[in-house]
Amino acid sequence: MKKAFLGIFILLFLFFTPKTFAAENFSTDYNVTYSISSNADTKVNIDVTLTNLSNNYYASSYDIEVGFKDLRDISTQQESDKVSSTIIKTENGSKIHVPFSQKVVGKDNKLNFKVTFNTKEIAQNLENVWDINIPGISKKSDFSNFKVAVIYPSFLGPPAYIKPSLPHVLENLSGNTLNFTRDDLGESGISLAFGKFQIYNFDLTYHMQNTNLFSIKTELALPPTTNYQDVQIEKINPKPLNVYIDGDGNWLAQYLLNASQKLDVKVNGKAKVYLTPRTEKVSKKDLDSYLKQTSFWESNEPKIKKLSEELKTPKAIYNYVVKTLKYDFSRIETQSPRLGALGALGKPDSAVCLEFTDLFIALARSAGIPARAVNGYAYTENERQRPLSFIKDVLHAWPEYYDFDSSAWVMVDPTWGNTTNGVDYFNVLDFDHFAFVKNGIKSSYPIPAGGYKYSGNLNVKDVNISISKDFAKTEKNLVPSIEISENNIAGFPIKGKVRVENRSGVLSNSLNAYVYSDNFTPSYQNIFVPVIPPFGKVILDFAFNKTDILTNEADTIRISLDGKSAYKNIHISPVFLDKWFILGGVLIVIFITAIPITYSGLRRISLFRQKRDNNLRGEGDKPTQKSI
Known part of the structure; x- marks a missing residue:
């Protein structure tokens, strides 16, 4: 929004004889009307009355300095006479030089003139919001009176805000006309807005880099939903491993980068920004x-x-x-x-x-x-x-x-x-x-x-x-799943996890997931699921009580979340019927059986070797026959 806060400055160029000019010799009254059309163009009508406070001076010209560079269709008039004005561009706007065709002399006599022009620097149509900015005045003491009327299109309705806050202006609202006084304007002027929210498109690029010789997990911050704004992520490429919410409410998207890898992440979406904050209880x-x-x-x-x-x-x-x-x-x-x-x-x-x-x-x-x-x-x-x-x-x-x-x-x-x-x-x-x-x-x-x-x-x-004009509603898409062992041993608690993924581009509401079982207790469990940011996931624990050690039965564990369901078939059996227990038992039996067999076989081999060794030693020791 472009603010014309430089105000309206007056410069009096007076010709006089023979005495020295004093500014106190004139009083100045302004009546300014801003008529705003439906295309956001504004017609400005400035009516000025100069009143002589002395018999010794008269005004031959008058300068009005405004904080606008866009001035079109300029017209100046003194009483019923049209006069040619000169526009001088300045660093901060424009100066309108008005030469007077008539001289008004004498105390209490008045000189009236009018300046009109069109500008696009007062009002802006920003799709969902209209901004209207009324310039202030440089020095209130320069003006005896300064009144402003703002006529705006009736379809805009009442203003969303007026700065500074001026309750009496709204109380005295007449149709679609707002009236301000010199004291209302001040130096900063008046800022008005019409609308309930503004919508922004955003197109963001994040340049990620891993300068290490090993893989790292890193993260980037996505624009979050806050108590002043709602955000929807329409596209994120590549998809993150996860998105989580930190202690300040930021949405942090996690990525795994390989050694020396560069990665550009593109994010597109929309934000709807509100004027006033939502309540937020904080411990x-x-x-x-x-x-x-x-x-x-x-x-x-x-x-x-x-x-x-x-x-x-x-x-x-x-x-x-x-x-x-x-x-x-x-x-x-x-x-x-x-x-x-x-x-x-x-x-x-x-x-x-x-x-x-x-x-x-x-x-x-x-x-x-x-x-x-x-x-x-x-x-x-x-x-x-x-x-x-x-x-x-x-x-x-x-x-x-x-x-x-x-x-x-x-x-x-x-x-x-x-x-x-x-x-x-x-x-x-x-x-x-x-x-x-x-x-x-x-x-x-x-x-x-x-x-x-x-x-x-x-x-x-x-x-x-x-x-942007539109903020299309994006449906939430929470997808639940169950992580639990298919085979469980009787006599121990049955533990599992609920995994909830947000596959939509908007923040989910906090809600409850329900876990059901026909055969195990508790048969019904209520699990709180916190808010999940777009493309994020949470993993939550649940457990069934331990069963009798001889329990041998099957069941289907069910989860229900926001109208969606997930199922997982499980079986619980005594430890001696567990396949791993049986396999372990078989291995133990085989091991135990194999020990004596192995020992017996090894002993036979040992005895055979000993006998063979003895036989070999006997042959070697046999004495030879001597000749007699």
Whole structure:
């Protein structure tokens, strides 16, 4: 969304004699109407009234500086006379120079003129979401009155949010017209959004490499379903060995890489992003993990602790970070190392989104508020006001904290709160933040998509995101199976495993699997199956009680899960009927029988050899006959 937060600046070019000009000699009233058409084009009508506060001066021309570069069909008029205006392009937008054809002299006399033009920089139709951004004003004291009316297409319905939060505007909503005052606008302007969700297509490439001389198991992070977004994986090639959920809720796909192997993994899918978070009950034990000091989040350092004791609340911490740090655009090009929270305090004028995030997290943790980082993609068309600066694929980082009142993780963006000159990214975020990973237990792991590169090829673009219209429903596909020995020995428990595979591209719900047996106890078992990420699997244990040692019977073990079934025939028999027992017994009998036979045979051989040896010795000793 492109924000015109540079505001409307007025420059009075007055000709006077003989006294020196003073700005207090005129009052300025504005009535601005933004009429937004169904094709998202906006007609801007600016009615200006200059009132003389002195008899000594008159205005010969007037400049209006607006934060738009796209100005079309410009028309200027003083009273009933058309006048020729001049458009001057500036670094931050355009300046409209209006020369006056009539001179209005005398105290309390008024000069009225009108400027109209069309622009596409006010409203954007982003498929499922419409964004409307009303520019602020440079200095409220420059205007006696400043009123704005926004007329939007009625089919949009009421706004999903207004930033800043202005309850009285919605209370006074007249049909499809919103009215704002000078105090409502401020310097940052008004941001409106219409819609319930936004949908993004994602096309990601992960470059995996094993530099070892042996095989390794490694993993990559897929964009996960969170309390702000639903994700469906439409294609992943090659398929992983498994996908599991880590302690932060990330989806980690496991791969086996052979020695010196390179592997490119392609992932395609869609994400549906919501404005408000779903509730998520988290145990105290798990939340304690998000209070610890770790690298880049130096929550126990005296300087951090002192600040946290003063700030105390997430809102105060957010405001402090927004006001203290300054975004340094030069660091995007230089790829400077991450500073961490302490480093950000030491160099407050040299921050990027990581430093805004790290400082918020460290202060929050030090104040006893669980907090962690989110890394991902954020939609923007104005990288000066809403910059993206996380690693090569122009990603973004922002923090989230756990709100005990709502029992939910709440995302905030102090970086954009700073770069947009104060737009509220604390009370309401937007539809533009799409999370790739969450870092809480570790400050730098897992790595988001876009961070898996081959050395020497760091600038390749691996993250491609586009807005989509549809989010087709993908049916869940859980496939159960049974792992249990077919032959079991009576007198011992019968142990088995339930294997559940998620063969769909969406996160499964937690549910129960049911294991049945007609002959063994318990005849019915209820096994809890946790949520399983796309293409992941879990293996769960079950067991039947031990049976009588003389049990000899067969049974069919059945499992039922989410309308699907699996079967496995098993047999239980006494130990003396077990085929291995019988085979072992036969071998033992053969062995025992063979011993005396072998011994007898060996003894006969030994006696035969002894007799033969004796005979041989007798022949050799026989005396010879002598002659007499």
